[in-house]
Amino acid sequence: MVPDDMPPRLRSLVERALAAQAESPTPPLPDPEPAPGETREDWERRVARVRAQHDALALETAARYGFLGDRDDPVGSIGYVDIPVEGGTIAARVYRPIDPGDRPPAIVVLHGGGWWMGGGAQGYRLGDGTCRMLCHGLGAVVLNVDYRLAPEFRFPVQLHDARDVVAWLRRGAGPQVDPDRVAVAGTSSGGHLAAALTLLLKDEGEQQLAMQVLVAPAVDLAEDPAGLEDPQALRGIETLRRYYAGDAPNRAIPYLSPLRAPDLSGLPPAVVVTGDFDPLTAPALDYVERLREAGVRVDHVSAPVTHTIGAQEDWRAAEEQILAACRELL
Template identity: 40%
Template sequence: MSSTTGTEAVAAEEPHPEIVGLLQQMGAAPLPPFWSLSPEGARQFTEGLFPTADDPEPVAEVMDLEVTEEGIPVRVYVPEGQGPYPTLVYLHGGGWVIGDLDTYDATCRALANAADRMVVSVDYRLAPEHPFPVPLEDCYAAAEWVFDAAETMQVDTDNVAIGGDSAGGNLATAVALMARDRDGPEFARQVLVYPVTDYDFDTPSYEENADGYLLTRADMEWFWDHYLRDEVDGSHPYASPLRARDLSGLPPATVVTCGFDPLRDEGATYADRLADAGVDVNHVHYADAIHGIVQMLVEPMALTRARDLIDDVSDDLGTPI
């Protein structure tokens, strides 16, 4: 694992060779940009974008449940061994508009095995049908359920992490902030994989990676437009955690950034802000990677960097508290 500061979070000269090949393959049959689709069209498109494994990576047990008064669907991945289990509450990416339990099945299976912990994947309600703060409140309620159901679910409440990627990383940062502010669940770690941290498109990484690397600037503007009720919401620290005045008292953090990602700089800056506030931070930067790699685990889209990410995050999750 490599740790770095935000000022070192830059792009390599070119992406990893496997990623170059993937981008060339995608370019041969141009994909419609998310911003050109309706939310429902984007969801249907995403279902076919990431391949599904014919033989999914096995885990000891998988349970589909509905939790909380709102009936939020969750999928629980139980590792081998006996409980109580260290646990990761995982919030999927997708710009708050797309993504579900199935599109993140391979990711959660890999995390459960590599980290040797139970993973609770949360199928929060999506925007624009359910704009900010509804998806966030769903995630917070699901995290509370993990603690409330600890005895039944065999959860080790001293070792529960909150995590997610992209918009899910944004939600995980906000859940951690809400838990601190509300004297809520105490998380052992927050895992933020290329998180969205600010409603702002004026960074060098947005300029450098505006097009050509799967996630574009126009896509992110489209996602934000669907998530927020109005621009005022974008200033709220639970929508833009980078704008929180105080980041002290938050759980230790693993922050992952990628060189060829519009979100690179805001993730790196958030890692720096956490460290400045006295939070223990491990910032893992892949200079040759693109946004979205945590999902790229199944052939023909299986990437070395995806497994590196799973392993690095899992190493942090196994670090003694």
């Protein structure tokens, strides 16, 4: 159902997307674990095959309807690095500004995709505009991190990957940046990881990040989004949570549900971006309130968009607000 109060230009986009979905349904999500009698190798191949289909659909949707960061800002250079992490090595695409100065700030970008998609070459393409925007608009070195994906890798692997990237940057092993101005930015599941990362660094007694940018973040894995009643959508959300959290007996722990952390004091200033028609917005707004109550500065940017769809002029307005807030913090 399309809400009655949805603006006409957004309604038109959403109705087009719903019609396209009805005509060509999204491939079903693969099972969170191998089926009875299926080897892990066969299951991983099946996951990879369906993931590629979903990534291709995400690229098509982005091209058709636009998205946050759908822009082509100039940057100085783009390269790739391999980063050692606990249990392996991951890659990142690195954006350097045209005039980086002596020690520029750095932003670790954690992509969205329900913890299970949005990685690799397709993820770099999806995140290119956002990374360019942050690099050009803030004069920052930006790393689009290809963290390990669920369900092959589960919590806390992705969170530890993010932590290890920050540590790698700060010890000067990669691009030369200001270790005191390392920030994190994430969208949706990436926003979840970004929020959890700040809690992890606090608990481990590490230097806190300079800033956290949370775009449509998933901050509560313990409960279904309020107001979302579509059974198919709810089943899909539960599958994604199982991909990442597995059969964790308590999804209310802070690293899975940052909203439920007992103490949010000492976290870095935040820029939180929400959509007026996104089911993840209600818990995100609760998180904004709790951060503020804990003494954390929060700049809140809202836009008349869904979780993934919005009119270009509304995305552009939100982007300018995001950059303005980030410039004050970084």
